[in-house]
Amino acid sequence: MAYSQGFTPHPKISYASAAPTGVASEAEYLEIGLRESVDPAALRAALDAALSPGLDVLDAVVATGGSLVDRIEAAHWRIELPEVDPDVLRAAVAAFTAAGEVFVERMTKQGRRTFDARAAVIDINVIMSDETPSEAVAVPCAILELVVRQVTPAVRPDDVLSGLRVVADLEPPVSPRVTRLAQGMLTAQGAIADPLDAGRDGAVIGGR
Amino acid sequence: MSAPSTTPRSAVANSVWPRLEPLLPQIAKPIQYVGGELGAVVKDWDTAAVRWALMYPDAYEVGLPNQGVQILYEVLNEQPDVLAERTYAVWPDLERLMRTHQVPQFTIDAHRPVRDFDVFGISFATELGYTNLLTAIDLAGIPLLAADRSDADPVVVAGGHAAFNPEPIAAFVDAAVLGDGEEAVLEITTIVREWKAEGSPGGRDELLLRLARTESVYVPRFYDVDYLPDGRIQRVVPNRPDVPFRVHKRTTMDLDAWPYPKKPLVPLAETVHERYAVEIFRGCTRGCRFCQAGMITRPVRERSITTVGQMVREGLEFSGFHEVGLLSLSSADHSEIGDMCSGLAQQYEGTNVSLSLPSTRVDAFNIDLAQELARNGRRTGLTFAPEGGSERIRKVINKMVSKEDLIRTVVTAYTNGWRQVKLYFMCGLPTETDEDVLEIAAMAHEVIRAGRAATGSRDIRCTVSIGGFVPKPHTPFQWAAMARPEVIDNRLRLLKQAVNADRSLGRAIGFRYHDGEPSLIEGLLSRGDRRVSAVIRRVWENGGRFDGWSEHFSYQRWVEAAAEVLPDFGVDLDWYTTRERDELEVLPWDHLDSGLDKDWLWQDWQDALGEYEQDDCRWTPCFDCGVCPAMDTEIQIGPTGRKLLPLTPVNGLRVPSDAKQ
Numbered sequence: 001m002a003y004s005q006g007f008t009p010h011p012k013i014s015y016a017s018a019a020p021t022g023v024a025s026e027a028e029y030l031e032i033g034l035r036e037s038v039d040p041a042a043l044r045a046a047l048d049a050a051l052s053p054g055l056d057v058l059d060a061v062v063a064t065g066g067s068l069v070d071r072i073e074a075a076h077w078r079i080e081l082p083e084v085d086p087d088v089l090r091a092a093v094a095a096f097t098a099a100g101e102v103f104v105e106r107m108t109k110q111g112r113r114t115f116d117a118r119a120a121v122i123d124i125n126v127i128m129s130d131e132t133p134s135e136a137v138a139v140p141c142a143i144l145e146l147v148v149r150q151v152t153p154a155v156r157p158d159d160v161l162s163g164l165r166v167v168a169d170l171e172p173p174v175s176p177r178v179t180r181l182a183q184g185m186l187t188a189q190g191a192i193a194d195p196l197d198a199g200r201d202g203a204v205i206g207g208r
Numbered sequence: 209m210s211a212p213s214t215t216p217r218s219a220v221a222n223s224v225w226p227r228l229e230p231l232l233p234q235i236a237k238p239i240q241y242v243g244g245e246l247g248a249v250v251k252d253w254d255t256a257a258v259r260w261a262l263m264y265p266d267a268y269e270v271g272l273p274n275q276g277v278q279i280l281y282e283v284l285n286e287q288p289d290v291l292a293e294r295t296y297a298v299w300p301d302l303e304r305l306m307r308t309h310q311v312p313q314f315t316i317d318a319h320r321p322v323r324d325f326d327v328f329g330i331s332f333a334t335e336l337g338y339t340n341l342l343t344a345i346d347l348a349g350i351p352l353l354a355a356d357r358s359d360a361d362p363v364v365v366a367g368g369h370a371a372f373n374p375e376p377i378a379a380f381v382d383a384a385v386l387g388d389g390e391e392a393v394l395e396i397t398t399i400v401r402e403w404k405a406e407g408s409p410g411g412r413d414e415l416l417l418r419l420a421r422t423e424s425v426y427v428p429r430f431y432d433v434d435y436l437p438d439g440r441i442q443r444v445v446p447n448r449p450d451v452p453f454r455v456h457k458r459t460t461m462d463l464d465a466w467p468y469p470k471k472p473l474v475p476l477a478e479t480v481h482e483r484y485a486v487e488i489f490r491g492c493t494r495g496c497r498f499c500q501a502g503m504i505t506r507p508v509r510e511r512s513i514t515t516v517g518q519m520v521r522e523g524l525e526f527s528g529f530h531e532v533g534l535l536s537l538s539s540a541d542h543s544e545i546g547d548m549c550s551g552l553a554q555q556y557e558g559t560n561v562s563l564s565l566p567s568t569r570v571d572a573f574n575i576d577l578a579q580e581l582a583r584n585g586r587r588t589g590l591t592f593a594p595e596g597g598s599e600r601i602r603k604v605i606n607k608m609v610s611k612e613d614l615i616r617t618v619v620t621a622y623t624n625g626w627r628q629v630k631l632y633f634m635c636g637l638p639t640e641t642d643e644d645v646l647e648i649a650a651m652a653h654e655v656i657r658a659g660r661a662a663t664g665s666r667d668i669r670c671t672v673s674i675g676g677f678v679p680k681p682h683t684p685f686q687w688a689a690m691a692r693p694e695v696i697d698n699r700l701r702l703l704k705q706a707v708n709a710d711r712s713l714g715r716a717i718g719f720r721y722h723d724g725e726p727s728l729i730e731g732l733l734s735r736g737d738r739r740v741s742a743v744i745r746r747v748w749e750n751g752g753r754f755d756g757w758s759e760h761f762s763y764q765r766w767v768e769a770a771a772e773v774l775p776d777f778g779v780d781l782d783w784y785t786t787r788e789r790d791e792l793e794v795l796p797w798d799h800l801d802s803g804l805d806k807d808w809l810w811q812d813w814q815d816a817l818g819e820y821e822q823d824d825c826r827w828t829p830c831f832d833c834g835v836c837p838a839m840d841t842e843i844q845i846g847p848t849g850r851k852l853l854p855l856t857p858v859n860g861l862r863v864p865s866d867a868k869q
Contacts, residue, residue: 003560022233038861046861050528052244052476175233 002033016068016195017075017183020156025180027075029195031068061199071195072150074122075183077157079144083173089142090126092168096160097124104162106153113153117163120155122190123147147190150183222253225319227311235301239477240268243316246474246527247278249285249292250318256291257404258397260284261315261325261362263295263344265337266756268316271296272473273481275535276331276368279468280389290397293317293325297340298347300753306347313347322348326400328362329393330381332370335733336726336756338377341366342748345380352745354382354429359411363419365396372457372504373681373797376736376744378428382412383419386426386800387457387504388490390466395422417450426455426800433738433796439779441737441794456801457504459841463490463511467519472527483531483564484523488516488548489845492537493833495822496595497606497812498634500680501537504802506835508826509844513544513551517852520552524561525862532563540569540577541826543846549580551852557583564588568632570609572620579624590621593632597648603819604639611651615658618670622659628669631655635699636677636691636724639817645699648672649706653713671718672707674700676727680734682802684812686795689788690731693724725763729755731785732770737796740784742773803841805834 003009012033019025034043040060048057081089096102102118125145148155157178164170184195232238253259262281264271271277277294284292293315298306306312312321322328322344330341345352350361357364366374366384374384385392396419403415410417419425430451434442446453460466472484489510492502511519520532532552539545545565552563563581570592578590594609596602602609614631621629633648652672659668676696679685700721708714732740746769754760770781789795791810798806808831812822825831826843836842 009560022238042861042863046863049863050246052242052246052248053250054244175230 002035014068016072017150017154019180020158023157023178023180027180027182027184029068029072029183031063059196061196064199066198068195071185071198072183073186074147074149074192076181076192077146077148078179078181079146079157079161080177080179081142081144081172082177083140084142084170085140086126086128086142089144089164089170092164092170093124093126093144095167096121096163099167102163102166104159104166106156106159106162108153115153115155115159117155117159120149120151121146121160122149122186124160147192149186220250220253220318220320222321222324223319224311224314224321227309228314228319231302231305231309231311234305236299237477240296241298241302241316242476243294243319245272245476247469247471248294248317248473249281251285251291253291253318253320255289257289258291258327258400259325260290260292260327260329260393260397261295261320261322262292263297263322263328263330265330265332265340265344266297266754267299268296268475268477269479270756272475272479273483273485274331274333275469275485275487276333276389278473279466280329280331280393281473282468282471283390283466284393284397287394287397289401293320295322295344297337297344297754303343303347303753312349313344323350323361325362326404327365327396329365329367331389332366332368334756335370335376335730336761337370338733338744339748339752339755341377341380342745343753353379355379357382357412359408361412363400363412363415365425367392369501369504370734372500372800372802373734373736374426374428374800375433375738375796376733376740378738379741379745382416382427382429384426384428385424385458386455386802387424388460389458390460390468392424392458396425417448420451420455423452423454424456424458427451428738431799435777437778439777439783441796443794444796444799454799454801456839457803459507459803459839460490461509461841461844463487463509463844464515467511467515470519470522470526472523472529474527474529481533482529483533484520484527484529485533485535486516486519486523487511487536488534488539488542488545489536492541493825493843494538494541495606495812495824497604497684497816498595498637498677498680499537500683503683503804505537506803506833507841507843508541510542510846512846512848512850513548513852514848514850516548517551517555521555521855530560530562532561534563534565538568539565540571540574544848545577546573546580547851549577553580553583555852555855559584562586562588566591568593570594570614570617572617575617575620575624578621578626587626589628589630590626591630591632592617594651595632595634596637596644597633597646597651598644600819601637601640601644603821604816605634605637606816606822608821611654614651615654618655619658619662622663622668627667628671629655630671630673633672633674634677635674635703635721636696636727638677638679638685638688640691640699642699642702645703646706648674649703649709652707652717653710656713656716666716669716669718671720674703674719674721676722676724678727678730678734681795681797682804682809684809684816686735686809687789687791687793687813690728690785691724692786693728696724696727726755726758726761728781728785729761729763729766732766732781735796736784739774739777739779743769746773801838803833803835803838805832805838808833 002012015030044057044060101116103114104117105114127143127145182192185193187193262277264274264277281292284290295315351357363382366381367389371384372386399418416427420427420430431444432447433444436442491505491508493508594614595607596605618629655670679688704719707717747765750765752765774780
């Protein structure tokens with residue numbers, strides 16, 4: 001692991017659009033600086049071994065220039081809303097989609113901010129699925145899938161839920177369970193491409 | 209892409225996780241309740257013969273680094289048929305939700321209900337954790353009073369320094385262990401294992417009896433306390449024939465044979481210490497009369513320089529920590545501390561590992577060591593602890609430091625490049641007067657004056673930090689009267705004025721102190737007897753939690769609870785705190801044997817009042833404190849003459865063999 005210079009050196013780690021606290025994720029990405037070249041597969045195994053069960057390091061590639069942040073244009077989310085009627089959710093989503101702008105409020109480090117939660121949402125759908133990513137015990141549950149563009153300030157799943165409250169008074173009776181399924185480059189077809197692909201194609205292992 | 213399969217969170221049958229997880233988004237710092245740290249162990253429940261839940265009764269951020277719990281956790285989990293998990297105090301936000309949603313006190317390792325375990329061990333470094341004990345027991349669904357528990361409840365065992373007088377919590381614990389825990393937990397495990405294998409004959413009572421018969425596990429229910437009409441204790445006697453009159457402390461000899469922790473826990477949330485701590489010795493015979501730790505951990509047992517070197521190497525390799533603390537009650541006193549510091553400094557030169565030594569000894573040698581450890585470029589802070597402001601009071605407390613020593617030492621630190629030092633004192637010591645405390649101001653002024661003269665710079669500072677004295681059991685001051693909070697607060701006010709009387713010098717002196725009120729309550733709890741349990745319970749029922757945290761501690765709540773329950777016994781808060789005891793009074797912990805001879809302690813108390821100092825038995829003949837003959841132990845110190853060899857740098861990644869593909 002490489003360290004910054006200075007009186008209190010810090011490890012060189014940067015997280016690209018980390019998921020908010022209390023949200024599950026299948027797709028988090030980070031960049032680390034190393035002191036020397038190592039085999040990415042061995043690095044993956046070493047990091048995975050040091051992390052808690054449930055925090056799994058799936059892959060590592062050598063960075064090939066350009067920052068990770070530039071390769072993350074959008075995120076794909078799934079939101080489970082226990083005890084919400086799918087038809088009610090469908091109506092709320094229709095109202096949200098029809099709106100040009102949906103202003104929501106959130107406390108940020110800079111204080112209370114108001115911003116549009118609509119424009120960044122590329123895709124929003126109520127899906128029918130028996131599968132719940134959180135593996136929580138089956139309760140009647142409406143499921144929402146979202147593709148949201150990475151913007152500043154970030155539009156998070158809870159901002160979209162706030163938007164549904166604004167346009168349709170949707171008030172989930174219990175805490176929603178949110179899972180990030182993917183994030184990365186947005187293809188022309190609107191799909192999300194793995195941000196590590198750039199490093200995987202023809203990358204020189206161990207090189208810089 | 210060959211995506212490796214994800215590690216499954218092992219399915220745990222009795223886990224409360226599915227009920228806990230939905231609560232986590234609603235509370236502060238949920239990560240502290242998740243577990244899964246590097247070093248954490250989750251074992252199969254069904255194949256374990258004996259199951260321990262270990263608790264440090266404070267929040268995760270304070271409790272996780274606790275050395276005692278980490279050692280016992282590792283020692284127990286090394287046993288193939290033993291399972292040990294950890295639990296910490298939950299903050300009031302989660303406590304409220306747990307009560308609403310009926311989630312019991314859980315371990316953070318596998319989120320199992322504490323009530324399911326065989327033994328629930330709680331380590332008390334301070335008495336201010338007692339209310340958190342009650343929260344944990346109650347949340348666990350275990351009856352608060354030991355007398356009300358059934359065979360379905362775990363045996364609640366207290367340990368740690370506060371367990372040398374467990375009488376104030378005698379109603380809530382089933383047993384207490386005095387002294388070192390490494391061997392004690394294994395002995396208790398053996399007894400529980402055998403008793404369970406036999407089909408738990410005689411139930412809980414029989415198990416407790418077997419524990420009591422070891423003579424090193426105190427089971428309060430087997431002892432009756434009689435009181436005199438004036439409120440003092442008449443006697444403490446066993447109420448059944450086959451338990452010992454006195455219970456003795458445990459002493460782990462040969463620390464090289466117990467090199468724990470080997471696999472230190474690496475916290476996931478921020479904690480108060482994030483370092484690998486190695487105890488370089490246990491015990492201290494400097495004989496500071498206020499210091500309970502120094503009295504109850506005798507004799508001195510050193511860990512050898514080579515074992516320390518090996519522990520540091522392996523502990524860092526395992527954990528990835530960048531800081532090493534070489535801990536003990538007076539680290540500069542290790543017989544090979546010089547070689548140890550220079551050897552480690554050499555081994556880790558050029559790396560980002562920093563080494564630290566809690567510095568308390570007031571002499572130039574301490575600065576040499578600190579210089580050695582600063583070779584990596586990072587200077588750790590220097591703290592000197594004269595403890596008392598005047599030469600007279602330092603004789604009373606047996607802290608043999610002259611004003612000249614202190615000034616010379618601090619000036620040496622300044623001339624060696626330190627810009628700031630911390631000086632630690634106590635207020636409220638026996639026989640103390642305003643004048644004794646005011647001398648702290650004169651000393652601090654002189655330190656700054658001499659420092660400025662020696663360095664030619666005005667850019668030097670010192671911080672005067674003052675703690676309130678609390679008389680503790682098993683010390684020569686166990687008979688002493690405490691000063692009232694208003695006396696302490698007034699002295700601190702006068703001292704602050706005196707420090708700032710010279711504005712130029714005063715600007716270079718920082719002043720930190722604690723009010724007298726929390727100390728008085730700590731005094732009630734540390735020298736209390738069984739009647740004090742009613743006060744603890746009342747405070748807890750009135751919402752008392754996290755008493756070690758100034759933002760949670762309420763002096764008023766303690767004073768009111770004491771005023772409500774103690775008069776029924778004919779005593780009050782003052783009776784426990786500001787009253788001096790006489791030689792013949794039966795003290796609540798007299799039946800608990802720390803090895804110290806009570807006559808010697810009394811003599812040392814008289815010597816304190818006579819301002820007569822006592823030497824250290826490591827360098828002068830034995831002064832008969834009683835510990836070695838009573839406990840059949842001896843001083844274990846070096847030098848071994850061995851040195852630390854340069855390290856072959858370990859390169860590359862630490863990939864566990866089973867994770868390689």
